[in-house]
Amino acid sequence: MHVTNTSAVVLQQVTKRFQNVTAVDAIDLDIRDGEFFSMLGPSGCGKTTTLRMIAGFEFPSSGVISLGGAHVEKVPAHLRNVNTVFQSYALFPHMTVAENIAFGLEMKNVPRADIKPRVDAALAMVQLGNYGARRPKQLSGGQQQRVALARALVNRPKVLLLDEPLGALDLKLRKEMQIELKRLQQEVGITFIYVTHDQEEALTMSDRIAVMNQGKLLQVGSPTEIYERPSSRFVADFIGEANFIDGVVTDIGTPYCTVRASNGLELKGMLQGTSSVGAAVTIAIRPEKLRLTVQAPENVSTLAAKVEQVVYIGSDTRLTVRLSDTITLDVWEQNIRSTLDRDAYWQRGEQGFVTWNPDNALILTA
Amino acid sequence: MTVVAPDETPLAHQRQQRRRLWLLLAPGGLWLLFFFVLPLLIVMLYSFATPGPTGDVIWQFNFDSYITLMGKDLYFNAYYRSLWVGLQTTVICLLVGYPLALYMTLAAPKQRNLLLFLVLIPFWTNFLVRTYAWMIILSNNGLINELLQMLGFAKQLLYPSTGAVLVGLIYGSLPFMVLPLYASLARFDFTLMEASADLGAGRWRSFWRIMFPLTVPGVVAGSVLVFIPTVGQFVVSDLLGGSKVDLLGNLLQRLFTRSNPPNWPLGSALALVFMFVLTLIVIIYFRTTTEEDR
Numbered sequence: 045m046h047v048t049n050t051s052a053v054v055l056q057q058v059t060k061r062f063q064n065v066t067a068v069d070a071i072d073l074d075i076r077d078g079e080f081f082s083m084l085g086p087s088g089c090g091k092t093t094t095l096r097m098i099a100g101f102e103f104p105s106s107g108v109i110s111l112g113g114a115h116v117e118k119v120p121a122h123l124r125n126v127n128t129v130f131q132s133y134a135l136f137p138h139m140t141v142a143e144n145i146a147f148g149l150e151m152k153n154v155p156r157a158d159i160k161p162r163v164d165a166a167l168a169m170v171q172l173g174n175y176g177a178r179r180p181k182q183l184s185g186g187q188q189q190r191v192a193l194a195r196a197l198v199n200r201p202k203v204l205l206l207d208e209p210l211g212a213l214d215l216k217l218r219k220e221m222q223i224e225l226k227r228l229q230q231e232v233g234i235t236f237i238y239v240t241h242d243q244e245e246a247l248t249m250s251d252r253i254a255v256m257n258q259g260k261l262l263q264v265g266s267p268t269e270i271y272e273r274p275s276s277r278f279v280a281d282f283i284g285e286a287n288f289i290d291g292v293v294t295d296i297g298t299p300y301c302t303v304r305a306s307n308g309l310e311l312k313g314m315l316q317g318t319s320s321v322g323a324a325v326t327i328a329i330r331p332e333k334l335r336l337t338v339q340a341p342e343n344v345s346t347l348a349a350k351v352e353q354v355v356y357i358g359s360d361t362r363l364t365v366r367l368s369d370t371i372t373l374d375v376w377e378q379n380i381r382s383t384l385d386r387d388a389y390w391q392r393g394e395q396g397f398v399t400w401n402p403d404n405a406l407i408l409t410a
Numbered sequence: 411m412t413v414v415a416p417d418e419t420p421l422a423h424q425r426q427q428r429r430r431l432w433l434l435l436a437p438g439g440l441w442l443l444f445f446f447v448l449p450l451l452i453v454m455l456y457s458f459a460t461p462g463p464t465g466d467v468i469w470q471f472n473f474d475s476y477i478t479l480m481g482k483d484l485y486f487n488a489y490y491r492s493l494w495v496g497l498q499t500t501v502i503c504l505l506v507g508y509p510l511a512l513y514m515t516l517a518a519p520k521q522r523n524l525l526l527f528l529v530l531i532p533f534w535t536n537f538l539v540r541t542y543a544w545m546i547i548l549s550n551n552g553l554i555n556e557l558l559q560m561l562g563f564a565k566q567l568l569y570p571s572t573g574a575v576l577v578g579l580i581y582g583s584l585p586f587m588v589l590p591l592y593a594s595l596a597r598f599d600f601t602l603m604e605a606s607a608d609l610g611a612g613r614w615r616s617f618w619r620i621m622f623p624l625t626v627p628g629v630v631a632g633s634v635l636v637f638i639p640t641v642g643q644f645v646v647s648d649l650l651g652g653s654k655v656d657l658l659g660n661l662l663q664r665l666f667t668r669s670n671p672p673n674w675p676l677g678s679a680l681a682l683v684f685m686f687v688l689t690l691i692v693i694i695y696f697r698t699t700t701e702e703d704r
Contacts, residue, residue, distance in 0.1 A: 099604075099608060100607070100608075101604050101607075101608075120607070121604070121607040121608055122606075122607045122608070122609075122610050122611055122612050122616075123610075126608075127608055127609065128604075128605070128608045130601055130604070130605060132599070132601055134599070134601040134602050134604065134605035135605075136602060136605070136606075136620060137624065138623050138624055147606070147609050147611075147619075148609035148610055151609055151610035151611045151615065152610050195609070196608075199609065199610070
């Protein structure tokens with residue numbers, strides 16, 4: 045991995061307002077050199093606006109943006125050493141593939157003799173060696189995507205910005221390109237800033253992920269941190285699936301705290317952040333972290349539950365169990381038992397016991 | 411993929427399709443035949459006839475009219491002046507129209523419709539009336555001269571003059587330039603300008619390398635729509651030029667109606683030669699501006 049401790053891009057208190065809408069609200073980010081960094085969030089969360097400010101297409105209303113240590117927040121796009129892969133690819137339709145790729149080098153007055161070998165190398169890098177003479181229109185979506193990548197990377201930018209670049213591709217091609225992108229990024233060692241609303245894509249490719257919502261930065265961390273230790277209910281909900289139980293803190297302990305749910309159940313979990321006795325909180329548990337057993341296990345806190353719904357999806361069985369009048373939980377069981385054992389599968393209406401490791405029950409204050 | 415009915419051979423199917431095509435083309439074709447091709451042939455016939463002493467036509471065929479045409483500076487000058495005025499009008503319309511069309515494209519949708527409406531509004535008034543309005547605006551006691559006087563400048567002779575003719579022509583043709591340009595620009599993907607900037611091109615270079623080449627179809631359409639009618643104009647030059655600016659149209663009008671006696675064969679020859687020259691110009695223009703692979 046090429047990640048070092050120097051910063052490629054730093055955002056300090058960056059805010060962008062359009063008329064009276066605040067698209068990006070006082071964001072701080074420190075993106076490291078050589079990192080695959082994703083910005084994840086629902087549409088309208090401000091991730092694309094943030095990317096556009098780094099590219100220079102928008103200027104922040106306030107705040108500081110540095111690229112490689114130099115302040116650039118007022119520098120226009122054509123003078124910044126970053127390149128963008130657009131969601132629509134934005135290939136120049138009146139130029140050939142090779143002319144498209146050469147365009148950036150021409151604009152930087154690279155000597156003519158150097159342009160051709162660099163264009164050829166860029167085409168080879170994205171496995172389009174023989175396509176230089178074609179027009180963008182004559183290529184498939186996936187090929188156009190590769191040309192857009194080559195056109196950006198041929199300039200050897202410090203940072204490559206990608207705005208939902210796989211959004212227009214079908215699922216199979218997306219998966220292929222995800223791997224391809226990750227390979228390219230490791231090969232060239234350039235910092236990638238990747239904007240997506242697809243959580244799976246972000247988890248698969250990123251070294252670190254920033255989760256945004258309504259213009260605010262909610263959490264920055266590795267895919268594991270974001271998934272296993274979400275700092276807020278929004279993050280837990282947006283990335284993967286989670287059960288949420290509202291309650292009030294009744295005991296602050298180490299390592300576990302106790303929360304009383306609305307119906308009086310006492311649940312243990314790990315407190316994320318700080319809280320105090322009596323505060324309203326939410327417990328979040330991923331469905332795959334729950335176990336449903338026929339007999340109550342010993343020495344662990346467990347809750348009686350009734351199976352309400354069984355959905356068999358091959359690798360997993362997805363169960364919905366009811367704990368009380370107001371609380372149901374989703375439980376995902378991997379189908380690891382013998383397929384001949386008829387009793388291995390839960391049936392609707394059966395009684396069981398739900399158990400979890402309190403390490404995996406997160407007490408969220410936001 | 412073509413689906414062929416089982417009881418139908420591909421050949422019969424093809425024949426049927428061709429028949430349908432002819433049927434669809436018939437109304438337009440007949441119109442062109444009766445109101446364009448036949449009149450043109452009649453004009454051609456006249457151009458080879460001999461002018462009679464009282465303005466009538468004697469049906470003796472020769473090349474006399476064409477020979478007269480080649481021999482006189484008067485006609486050459488009219489061609490030259492018409493083309494020159496047409497070129498100036500076209501270039502100025504393009505220089506004024508492109509930024510205007512661009513501004514319209516970039517405006518918010520509500521404003522855009524209003525601007526489009528404003529561009530079209532002049533068409534609601536008769537062209538002749540609008541040309542008279544220019545006469546009044548440019549006249550000795552008109553709006554511009556009054557303003558000049560108020561600001562302490564001397565009055566200028568603005569009308570009649572070649573400049574006034576040009577102003578009138580540009581004013582009349584501008585919508586024909588703006589609308590095709592607007593159509594071209596509305597289809598232009600402005601993300602391409604961001605991509606261009608992203609790759610290091612400043613605004614001016616992005617314009618010439620990306621936006622302009624991709625809107626050339628609009629430029630070509632607008633230029634032809636302005637140039638062709640302008641070179642044939644005779645009303646504007648007559649009114650705003652005070653009968654002193656002789657464009658080809660004025661010459662033609664005189665030959666057919668006013669000269670003593672009228673000379674239809676010569677007028678026909680003049681018109682045909684000009685048509686030929688114009689067609690040649692337009693073909694060359696299309697060839698040089700349109701990409702071979704489009």
